[in-house]
Amino acid sequence: MTSLTWPRCRNARDLGGLPISDGGQVRAGALIRSDNLDQLDSHGLAAVQAAGVSRIVDLRSAWECEKYPSPFANDERWLNVPLTDPADPDVGEQDMFEQYRMLIDDYPHRFAAAVTAIGDAPPGCVVVACHAGKDRTGLVIALTLDLLGVPLPAIATDYATAPETTTTNPLPELAPPHPDTILHVLAHLSMRYGGTARYLLQSGATSSQLTALTDRLH
Template sequence: MEGRNLAWPGCFNVRDLGGLATTDGNRTRMKAVVRADAPDKLTEQGWAALRAYGIRTIVDLRNPAERDKMPDLDDIDVVNVPMDPVDDVEFWTEWGNGLHGTALYFQPYLERCPHLPWAVLRAVTHARPGGVLINCAAGRDRTGLVALLLLALAGVPGEVIADDYEASFPRLSVMAQTLGIEDYEPLTKAMVAQRGTTTRALVLETVRSLDFTRYVSPDDLLVLRDRLVGAD
């Protein structure tokens, strides 16, 4: 993971999706896509680091009520693509109460709401030249699911994708300690264990079950893979 982890003041869970070997012998590009927690928490120095890293588009996965005001970003496109189907009462009745903060909900979500990751991947595909930042609130689950899709589309092995997802856990514990808020990581692990499984197993099963045609068009897939894989 060294070299992929980014220290941007104000955020706690930022890392590049580049530098990972693919099954066809290539490697994901550095500075193409970065995953993060909420960028509206960045300090002035954090925004300077983001710009210096080459980020030119932010794809924000949060719902409007979750977002704080961004600074003026004339040089950066901000695309809001909410991932949570807030009006789907049936879905939240089953997957609310914290379960949506675990990998338990990944496969049910993808089965029920393929149009939402489709919209996100299309936003990444058609972002202007430069780096793309994808974020939610903590940068773990909504962002983690999009990162899973992107890395799987790029041909990164499932075990490596699971490593990337699990890398958020210690960072979010540090965030909780730093901000003096509740650390939800032990709770989420307990919820997964109560279902008789592990986060890694859930991520691996999600990768194995993916049907890419549900999340990206054939034409976009070629563009997206070119964006994700190859020389930096």
């Protein structure tokens, strides 16, 4: 994975180069994860164009998209696939694994829609983004990488890679990501659903969509 210089975005990186268990690697220039693109300046917007982006999967709620509109909101490449909704129960005081587990268990169709949006995109690079590029993006990327066969330690390392923060806010979602959190999520998927692929198939994804996803990222 390679950190990208997208001015005013602090958490953008290309996931190309991550190892796959079959001996291959995630293809460079195929999948980028990022924080909120509304922060981009003109140089950042030019960098997105230069990356050959064909789809931006914006995981923010409709409320967030209205309050902090994406500069690509009127672009056909932008696709809003909300992973959370303001009407969802407030779980902010739960630890991060429990927050993630409830999302996974309560809203499986949201994850299926987000992951298949990557595989269904037109040819080119896909960007997955939310607000901080850490939690919602971290979950969708972790499921995608697990589906590809990226080893668990590499998934955990990617998840835990984030800009340093000086916040002292006690809320769990504002703490730096810890690799064990995402490993516990993937273990939960394995134990309860039989793995990421079965979870997504049970949640509305088709086998052809999952195949298209793995093919485009190899």
